[in-house]
Amino acid sequence: MTTSIDTVAQTADAAARALADVPPAVRAKALVVFADALTANAEELIALAMEETGLAEARLRGELKRTAVQLRLFADTILDGAYLDVRIDRADPEFALGPRPDVRSGNEPIGPVLNFAAGNFPFAFSVAGGDTASALAAGNPVIVKAHPGHPRLSRRTAEVGAAALDAAGLPAGTLQLIEGQDEGTAMLKHPLVKAASFTGSLRAGRLLADIAAARPAPIPFYGELGSVNPVFATPAAIAERGPEFAAGLAASVGGSAGQLCTKPGLVFLPADHGLDKEITAAVAAEEQRMLDPRIADGYLHRREAILSAAGVRLVAPGSVRVDEDGQGWVTPTIAAVPLADFRPHPDALLGECFGPLTILVESPEGTDYAELLDTLFEGELTVAVHRADGDDVTALVRTAARRAGRVLFDGWPTGVAVTPAMQHGGPWPATTSGGTSVGTAAIKRFVRAVAYQNAPAEALPPALRDDNPWQVPQAVAPAGESAAWGDRAI
Amino acid sequence: MTTSIDTVAQTADAAARALADVPPAVRAKALVVFADALTANAEELIALAMEETGLAEARLRGELKRTAVQLRLFADTILDGAYLDVRIDRADPEFALGPRPDVRSGNEPIGPVLNFAAGNFPFAFSVAGGDTASALAAGNPVIVKAHPGHPRLSRRTAEVGAAALDAAGLPAGTLQLIEGQDEGTAMLKHPLVKAASFTGSLRAGRLLADIAAARPAPIPFYGELGSVNPVFATPAAIAERGPEFAAGLAASVGGSAGQLCTKPGLVFLPADHGLDKEITAAVAAEEQRMLDPRIADGYLHRREAILSAAGVRLVAPGSVRVDEDGQGWVTPTIAAVPLADFRPHPDALLGECFGPLTILVESPEGTDYAELLDTLFEGELTVAVHRADGDDVTALVRTAARRAGRVLFDGWPTGVAVTPAMQHGGPWPATTSGGTSVGTAAIKRFVRAVAYQNAPAEALPPALRDDNPWQVPQAVAPAGESAAWGDRAI
Incomplete structure (x- = not known):
């Protein structure tokens, strides 16, 4: 492992710890500031993208708009809080299996995410794209491995993004860029990286998925590997x-x-x-x-x-x-x-x-x-x-x-709507996981649930507290309900 | 691959297709019938378990009760329908990125699930245990690889379970048992098996996880590999x-x-x-x-x-x-x-x-x-x-x-409450995935989302229809909402 790869990973790990202290409203605001920064720099970014990818201006203009809208959609997703899947089971002395404790669970960030950017969407599946937006929204720092097809655009987008996140109060190192195939592979093996995403070919995706699975501590690898779309x-x-x-x-x-x-x-x-x-x-x-x-x-x-x-x-x-x-x-x-x-x-x-x-x-x-x-x-x-x-x-x-x-x-599969219900992913080999890389459900890939048992209120994450300061949806199982389990089905 | 392994897999695949036509209320009822059949056969099953495992009667009696309660909990989970994560985005001519179609998504069964039973919980993590209950609840047929520590109990539980599911109207082959280490490995490699679960040692779990990841078409492997629990x-x-x-x-x-x-x-x-x-x-x-x-x-x-x-x-x-x-x-x-x-x-x-x-x-x-x-x-x-x-x-x-x-x-980690908020799983090496094998969230492991775009009502799964015949929670994004995305955060 080169020193710089390790330094980037250590920085991301430190950012992950600092992000845990950032309230969701600040994280949401940061995504909006990121979106606005992309829009403010649109002319420069689109010119770079045209030069490096050969894609048409109208397409790139639309794609940049989509990318900004997507960041704003994830800001909304954070504030809505449904993705936290908060469950509260109140203590129950009459529980069917004997007295049960108070148990509460909710999703928490998974840790630093490595995002292998795509070549065919220099905005929407690259540095500021859906994988980055969903991982950031979940509260994780992101390391983007730049696609070699648009290196200058990647660097500039990362500068714009990192500056926006910094201005919005997120920790240094929340968004970092690395370049080079060997560097990407080395980062995928780094123990501090906790999940990875990828958009590209079946061949490259399989290679990377195998690396992720073979690590001493395997990590989830979300590859979107394409399709014939019959x-x-x-x-x-x-x-x-x-x-x-x-x-x-x-x-x-x-x-x-x-x-x-x-x-x-x-x-x-x-x-x-x-x-x-x-x-x-x-x-x-x-x-x-x-x-x-x-x-x-x-x-x-x-x-x-x-x-x-x-x-x-x-x-x-x-x-x-x-x-x-x-x-x-x-x-x-x-x-x-x-x-x-x-x-x-x-x-x-x-x-x-x-x-x-x-x-x-x-x-x-x-x-x-x-x-x-x-x-x-x-x-x-x-x-x-x-x-x-x-x-x-x-x-x-x-x-x-x-x-x-x-x-x-009665329609055509191109033109993927960026909306809460969109599912952009399918069984292998369309994707490695069946997850989605478009739409708000993409955030599910970068969280994991943690339960708290008999926790004093002050030790609970705010989303799990009875006073619910973030006003997120809480699914509450009251005491006494276990006696009736299954009765509805009879 | 031996013929019998292939036959079992083909039977499970056929059952998966037939299960797609079974209404959720019938599936829920079948889980209750399964639970009641365990209770009705408790004396015989507990006697077998005592003989084969050496575990104490009181412990086994409690475990069998837990296993029955768990099946009833999943019956409730099916009828509740929140696990389907239904999302409906209505068509929107004013969508921020241009007119958008009607998109609806919900979770569907993943396909035949292979469950490697545990030795230390001959009921709760074995043939009729949590992995089986959650996979069945999601609408998947289950193939259980029996633990060699309690073969007669495994066979008898599978008989009782299959008869109960059959009596409740589920397709033949919804619950099948296989035995033998080589048979388990062969089944894990079978292309018709779509997910696997496991409870056991880190060493065995890693071996199986590697097999699942190395398949021509990799599948999710949910291993619960133990812990030091500091x-x-x-x-x-x-x-x-x-x-x-x-x-x-x-x-x-x-x-x-x-x-x-x-x-x-x-x-x-x-x-x-x-x-x-x-x-x-x-x-x-x-x-x-x-x-x-x-x-x-x-x-x-x-x-x-x-x-x-x-x-x-x-x-x-x-x-x-x-x-x-x-x-x-x-x-x-x-x-x-x-x-x-x-x-x-x-x-x-x-x-x-x-x-x-x-x-x-x-x-x-x-x-x-x-x-x-x-x-x-x-x-x-x-x-x-x-x-x-x-x-x-x-x-x-x-x-x-x-x-x-x-x-x-201020308590001890043994005695896991079987409730909606329970999280029994953690980062590697506690589990391979961070998922949970206890509690209603365990069902998430055995579904995947499918989106329908501009579908006529008669082509939609009932849970996604406007008339909502199953009365499941539907998250509806109305037309016009995209204009305000991110504004809450500012």
């Missing part, structure tokens, strides 16, 4: 609104040059959809730059492999070229394959293709989508169902709920 | 109620022949406590049988090592003898060591000693307990604080909350 369209849906479907598909596949973990990768639809012309017409003609040469190279090879697989034909050929700097420039590619060719060798087409390409799987009349989803897929961020009134999609929806974190209807 | 007594507490302290200590160390994960293993108290006579008098003179010859052998060796460590003296010598069947018979041993001898070589005395032995660490005036706890301990199920009015234990309590899952005052 879409299933019924014949009635296509008959009812085929052109709208084609336009939505083209927009969803092409947005951000297809570099989104929620991009629809496989679209199951009737073989006689007849939408080739509409899709081709809807696909954007303007080239977009990919994030970096490595991603462009990966896309180039994956696209070639898909297009050369048995039975695959081009609907909208799209384009991909590499410039003198190694940067890739692309327009969306829409391919199609008959289910009869796909089904015998699904592995050739099932893996995620990170870029603006999707495959239409043309399915004969009477195809059982639920069976296909159940048999071919393992864990997905999303499953989308396009249906019309009168379609019975019960079996498909139930299967989708077993295979994905989000099931959406 | 106790800290202030000079004022000992001065105020020394004899009561001595009696409580003796009872807590000796109960169930010390074979409890919450047994206090290290007791820090003032060097001038003067309680040798009271402790010796309070220690039980009657021999208790240990669970099995392997545990007796482990205790014998660990006890010898502790008693031969530098500076250790005997307060109450206790006894240990092995009979012709290899069974160990014990009375409690209370040792003592000056802090000055303990501190330089803490590893010799820090590890858990599974049996009726505890070590008094005699600490000079002015000893900083918070610093000791912070420096020497990693993760514990419990930390107990004995104090008197006027003692400032703030720093000690705060440190205890970082190191343990339960902080208790």
Whole structure:
């Protein structure tokens, strides 16, 4: 371990102890100050992001706004206090198993969190993104391992963020930045780091998850590893609104040059959809730059492999070229394959293709989508169902709920709403844990419950006290209730 | 993989799918029927348990009652529905980041759960125990790997349980039993098993946790691995109620022949406590049988090592003898060591000693307990604080909350209350996850959230519908609220 890694970890540990003394209102205020600082520095940050990532200005402007809104949402989450899951069981001399003590529990911060930033969301899943916001909201210091795709933006965002948190009264070291792959790995092994989050590839995520699990003291590792996001369209849906479907598909596949973990990768639809012309017409003609040469190279090879697989034909050929700097420039590619060719060798087409390409799987009349989803897929961020009134999609929806974190209807999986109910995560390999990295439930990843038994009021955390100074929700089990347990069920 | 393991897993998978159609009221009723069946068969089950484990009748009678009460508590938990964490974000055309869809999320069952039963709680942490109850309550089928210490009891409990669940209308295969170490390991690797729980030693738990993490598709592994459960007594507490302290200590160390994960293993108290006579008098003179010859052998060796460590003296010598069947018979041993001898070589005395032995660490005036706890301990199920009015234990309590899952005052960690607020779990190595295996929060381990976006009402799980037929708590975020996010904090 290099000295600097140890110093950063020690600083985070000291910050964790100091944060324990910071009232939630101050922590909430600090998140708002952080959000406002991002907005105040928007022009500089967006210019840096455009230069380093090649993402379009409108997209980055929207993403920065999303990032600021997300910090404000978590400020609200802190003050609401429901995430503390406070439970109070009053002492009960008549308890079914003999006299019971007063027991109270609530969530407390888990300790320093290491956040591996993503390359495809330089704001929303990077230094000031959802993992950082949710870990800070829970009361933990955060160490961000910068993504190498936008180093200057990462440094500047960390400066802006650390200054804002400092100005708002949070301890020094509440937000720190480290750079370098070896440094990230060394930090993941540091005993003072208590949880880690990651957004990126399955390969890298698995490597890091294995490191976290193999530590002398294992820690939770929350990896968001991407997905194929299958879409299933019924014949009635296509008959009812085929052109709208084609336009939505083209927009969803092409947005951000297809570099989104929620991009629809496989679209199951009737073989006689007849939408080739509409899709081709809807696909954007303007080239977009990919994030970096490595991603462009990966896309180039994956696209070639898909297009050369048995039975695959081009609907909208799209384009991909590499410039003198190694940067890739692309327009969306829409391919199609008959289910009869796909089904015998699904592995050739099932893996995620990170870029603006999707495959239409043309399915004969009477195809059982639920069976296909159940048999071919393992864990997905999303499953989308396009249906019309009168379609019975019960079996498909139930299967989708077993295979994905989000099931959406008559829409496209890109464009993740940052709201309390959002679930952005699914069974392995979509995520390592099934947790969510978007929405207020993301905070659950960075807390753990502590119970206090027969504690004098002055030794209790304020949220667990009878006078409830923070006015958080408290679930109180009164004395005497145990006698009736189970009676409601009879 | 042997055929029978695969058959059991396939049966569990089929049961998981069928359970999805079972209304919660039927699931709750089934848990009550299970509880009542345990009670109806109590005489037979207790007789089997006494024979196989050597535990005392009174203890087993209380444990069986606890196990039945626990099943009834989880029946209540299902009907209450708070564990579903239902969130409803209504569609909002004025959302801060542009029009947002209707998004609703709630917890759903994770899938078949494998439960490695414990040896020291043949009811409460075995076939019908807390891990089984919480996994069933969440709507998952359970495969129990029987503990080899009580095979006949395990089989009989599984028969009683499966018959009760069947009679209550749950699918076949909702509760299954497997036996054998290799079979347990093979099942842990089976792709249809979606989560596992375990109560036992750090060594075995780590082995299994590593297997779960190394699977092609890793699964959550909830191991409860035991603890030293340090106790800290202030000079004022000992001065105020020394004899009561001595009696409580003796009872807590000796109960169930010390074979409890919450047994206090290290007791820090003032060097001038003067309680040798009271402790010796309070220690039980009657021999208790240990669970099995392997545990007796482990205790014998660990006890010898502790008693031969530098500076250790005997307060109450206790006894240990092995009979012709290899069974160990014990009375409690209370040792003592000056802090000055303990501190330089803490590893010799820090590890858990599974049996009726505890070590008094005699600490000079002015000893900083918070610093000791912070420096020497990693993760514990419990930390107990004995104090008197006027003692400032703030720093000690705060440190205890970082190191343990339960902080208790003026009492002993054995005797875990089965109530909604109980937290039985702590940071590694007390548990693998920080989760709890006792109390209603244990159900959280066996669910995962699924979000539905723009779903027609008929495609939604009942708990997420506006008409809320199950009458569960729904956290509703109305349209328009995002404009005010963060404003409360300013």
